Amino acid sequence: MQVDVLTLFPEWFDWYRDQRHVRNALAAGHELRTFNPRDHTVLSGRQVDDTPFGGGAGMVLRVDVMERALRGIYGEDPVDLRTHRRVVALTPGGRVLDDALVDELAAEPDGITLLCGRYEGFDERILEHFCTDAVSIGQYVLAGGELAAMVVADVVLRKLPGTLGHEDSAVEESFSAALEGDPEYPHYTRPAKHRGWAVPDVLLSGHHEQIRRWRRERSRERGDAGLRLDRADVAPPGPPDPSGER
Numbered sequence: 173m174q175v176d177v178l179t180l181f182p183e184w185f186d187w188y189r190d191q192r193h194v195r196n197a198l199a200a201g202h203e204l205r206t207f208n209p210r211d212h213t214v215l216s217g218r219q220v221d222d223t224p225f226g227g228g229a230g231m232v233l234r235v236d237v238m239e240r241a242l243r244g245i246y247g248e249d250p251v252d253l254r255t256h257r258r259v260v261a262l263t264p265g266g267r268v269l270d271d272a273l274v275d276e277l278a279a280e281p282d283g284i285t286l287l288c289g290r291y292e293g294f295d296e297r298i299l300e301h302f303c304t305d306a307v308s309i310g311q312y313v314l315a316g317g318e319l320a321a322m323v324v325a326d327v328v329l330r331k332l333p334g335t336l337g338h339e340d341s342a343v344e345e346s347f348s349a350a351l352e353g354d355p356e357y358p359h360y361t362r363p364a365k366h367r368g369w370a371v372p373d374v375l376l377s378g379h380h381e382q383i384r385r386w387r388r389e390r391s392r393e394r395g396d397a398g399l400r401l402d403r404a405d406v407a408p409p410g411p412p413d414p415s416g417e418r
């Protein structure tokens with residue numbers, strides 16, 4: 173799988189590319205490439221944006237610049253590119269990213285292309301003519317599309333074989349088909365008791381079927397009621413554990 177990102181700030185991805193699961197993905201043959209539209213513009217001063225027609229604050233990414241960038245990278249008209257490749261504009265008003273969309277993107281045979289906006293965002297013709305998807309990572313406004321692209325890259329890459337150390341880790345987790353779309357069940361580790369807070373007995377029982385059923389029930393409950401740590405629901409702190417066990 174090839175994940176391409178068009179960004180005015182490719183250096184943001186240097187740190188991300190060096191994270192272990194991303195290194196695993198790259199070692200397994202997946203690709204994370206970044207391209208700067210400024211490297212493709214013919215406008216003076218490496219210009220990529222301009223003031224909005226009709227007035228208003230901010231700058232808008234130009235359609236001709238994005239066309240040159242996409243043509244330069246893929247060697248074809250971006251109008252044709254989108255007929256065989258998923259080209260995603262990251263934008264706050266887009267389809268809100270969820271696990272179903274991540275599965276769709278992760279199943280793309282050739283790869284995906286993520287366009288990061290900045291300032292006021294994209295000239296609308298970029299979305300209309302070059303993109304297959306407009307995707308939002310939530311209903312709030314980031315300064316730019318880079319963090320959104322990293323979110324999309326991350327959730328897609330960790331679905332792919334070779335990215336996570338344990339191949340099953342992404343199979344049964346929050347919102348997955350294995351949990352019928354519910355959030356994941358609670359996890360516990362040592363110590364079995366801390367400040368009087370005990371791990372549920374069933375998890376210490378060694379009965380795999382009971383554990384499986386308990387986990388499924390907790391997961392369903394969270395799906396129905398949501399997982400909220402409202403102040404009213406937070407248990408008062410127990411006394412310090414006299415054993416000092418950690």
Ligand code: SAM
Pocket residue numbers: 261262263264265287288289290291292293294307308309310311312313314315316317318320
């Ligand atoms: N003027 C735009 C609006 O009101 O919708 C906001 C532009 S925002 C400051 C600049 C860029 O950040 C956007 O073009 C987009 O690429 C990215 N961005 C901001 N919030 C986002 C979100 N919630 N999801 C995805 N991308 C986002």
